[in-house]
Amino acid sequence: MNRVLFPRLHLAEIEDQSWCPDFLRTHTHRALARAWKTTTSKNGSPAFQASKILVRELGGLSKTAEYTFIDSCAGAGGPTPIIEPRLNEQLRAAGLGSVRFKLTDLWPDLKAWREITSKSENISYIEEPIDATKAKRLSGDKKECRLYNLCFHHFDDPAAAQVLESAVESSDAFFIFEITHRTLPALLNTTFIILSPFITTIYDWWWSPFHLIFTYLIPLIPLFYAVDGYVSCARVRTPEETWKLLTRSSGLSKEEWEQKNGWKLRSGSQVVLPPFGTLYWYSGVKNEAK
Ligand SMILES: C[S@@+](CC[C@H](N)C(=O)[O-])C[C@H]1O[C@@H](n2cnc3c(N)ncnc32)[C@H](O)[C@@H]1O
Incomplete structure (x- = not known):
């Protein structure tokens, strides 16, 4: 089912x-934030399941408590407002301190972020645009974990390589989450998301003639979803294509690169939004200093 159907195209x-x-x-980011919290699985929403992946891959709750999480291309907040309370509830239940999240983006959605941060003292944001290809460390003396939620495919190969190199140079862990891909389940799931504005616009934007006209009379918004949705699918990388961005300049294999640099690179996929919605994840975690 997860076989890649065609070569990557950076459209x-x-x-x-x-x-x-x-x-x-804004319309599309709100749709993504909604997709992150939609629950069609007994295992919880995609965001809930992503937080389980984070804890597992970071090595358990006590290791997770050592990090500050930087949502590097946060859009309208994506999964962070769901991951933060769940994770901190678990950490407190285990007698550990809360972790903090910081929202950053090249195009900060300050309106959405103000609403999110007003509801959580553990989420803050950086008001100025931050380019993920040139990110600097933001976590002070805590370990830093960078999150790239549904955004890594936006970068062409040179920019994607810069994003990863910056994460390896100035952070301690990173996670890439994608829900589009060049696979049949991802293409089918994207089709549902493309059709979603026909339902959600009436809930989210009933007060805006602008959004109503461009959804129901001249369906510009669904057309925009279709272009960006399928183009996103075409741009997502396989794990091999992703790790090659890190290793190609040195000519090392993934295993040799891990050994030399002291990082562990892992990846996986799981159905998080049945029947088709699959979360593709790619993680890098710096080894503990011996
Ligand atoms: C598809 S949205 C994903 C939003 C959110 N992370 C989510 O999961 O719903 C991609 C985001 O990447 C951001 N972005 C694109 N290029 C960027 C860059 N060079 N640096 C930082 N953010 C970038 C866009 O502004 C946008 O908010």
Whole structure:
């Protein structure tokens, strides 16, 4: 089912263009934030399941408590407002301190972030645009874990390599989560998401003639979802393509690179939004100093 159907194509997404109207970008980010919290599985929402992957891959709750999490391309917040309370509840139950999350983005959605941070003292944001290809350490003396939620495919190979190199140089762990891909389940799941504005616009934007006209009369918003949704699928990388971005300049194999640099690179996938929605994850965790 998870067989990649065609080669990766780095086509252009409309939301990456500087001329993309803000209302289209906001609409799609709200849809993604909703997809993260939709629950069709007995194992909980995609965000809930992503938080389990984080804890497991970081080595358990006490190791997880050592990190500050930087949501590097946060959009409208993605899974962070769901992961933070769940994770901190678990940490407190285990007698550990709370962890903090920081939202950053090249195009900060300050309106959405103010609402999120007003509900949690453990989430803050950086108001200025931060380019994930040139990110600096933001966690002070805590370990830093960078999250790339549904965004890594936005970067072409040179930029994606810079994102990973920056994470390896100035952080202690990173996680890439993708829900689109070049696989049949991901393409089918994306089709559901593309059709979703026909339902959700009436809930989210009933007060805005603008959104109602461009969804139901001239379906510009669903068309935008279709272009960016399928283009996202075409741009997601396999684990091999992802790790090659880190290893190719040295000519090392993944295992040799891990050995030389003291990092563990892992990946996996699991169905988080049945029937088709699959979360593809890729993690890098720096080994403990001996
Ligand atoms: C598809 S949205 C994902 C939003 C959110 N992480 C989620 O899971 O719903 C991709 C995000 O990547 C951001 N982005 C694109 N290029 C970036 C860059 N170079 N640095 C930081 N953020 C970037 C965009 O502004 C957008 O918010």
